[in-house]
Amino acid sequence: MAKLIVIGIILAFFGAVLLVVQMNYRREMRDRETRVPTLDDQLDTLVRAGLPLRAGVTRDTLLARASEEDYRTAPWARLLLELARDTGDGAPCPCTGDGAPAGGTVVLLLDHASGTARYTLPDATAERIQSLAPGLLTRLPPGTPR
Numbered sequence: 018m019a020k021l022i023v024i025g026i027i028l029a030f031f032g033a034v035l036l037v038v039q040m041n042y043r044r045e046m047r048d049r050e051t052r053v054p055t056l057d058d059q060l061d062t063l064v065r066a067g068l069p070l071r072a073g074v075t076r077d078t079l080l081a082r083a084s085e086e087d088y089r090t091a092p093w094a095r096l097l098l099e100l101a102r103d104t105g106d107g108a109p110c111p112c113t114g115d116g117a118p119a120g121g122t123v124v125l126l127l128d129h130a131s132g133t134a135r136y137t138l139p140d141a142t143a144e145r146i147q148s149l150a151p152g153l154l155t156r157l158p159p160g161t162p163r
Contacts, residue, residue, distance in 0.1 A: 067142035093150040101134030
């Protein structure tokens with residue numbers, strides 16, 4: 018009988034641990050959906066989506082152009098505008114027609130209070146960015162010059 022009591026206590030303990038873990042996981046997922054992404058979050062996500070920083074542009078370069086708070090105030094829009102900005106070093110921008118990727122590409126327009134930028138991106142990258150920030154980029158009709 019004592020063995021059954023010990024087993025019951027152990028099972029109750031593991032059940033309580035699993036309940037706490039599940040509650041924490043749900044809270045983390047809810048918080049993740051509602052919090053504004055930091056500059057690092059945005060950079061990491063865009064790199065995974067297929068839009069990496071070009072040569073000569075670093076996190077420090079971006080912070081020299083705008084504060085961390087500016088990137089959080091207008092997530093995605095501010096960062097995409099800065100990525101499209103000419104650095105003056107002659108390096109091709111991944112968002113213009115210069116060195117545009119081969120294959121299925123789409124031309125998108127970012128029109129924001131801070132400025133506008135045109136992106137020529139592979140379909141998969143465009144879809145990933147549009148899923149991150151719906152309505153941020155406008156798909157231009159096929160045949161639009163890059």
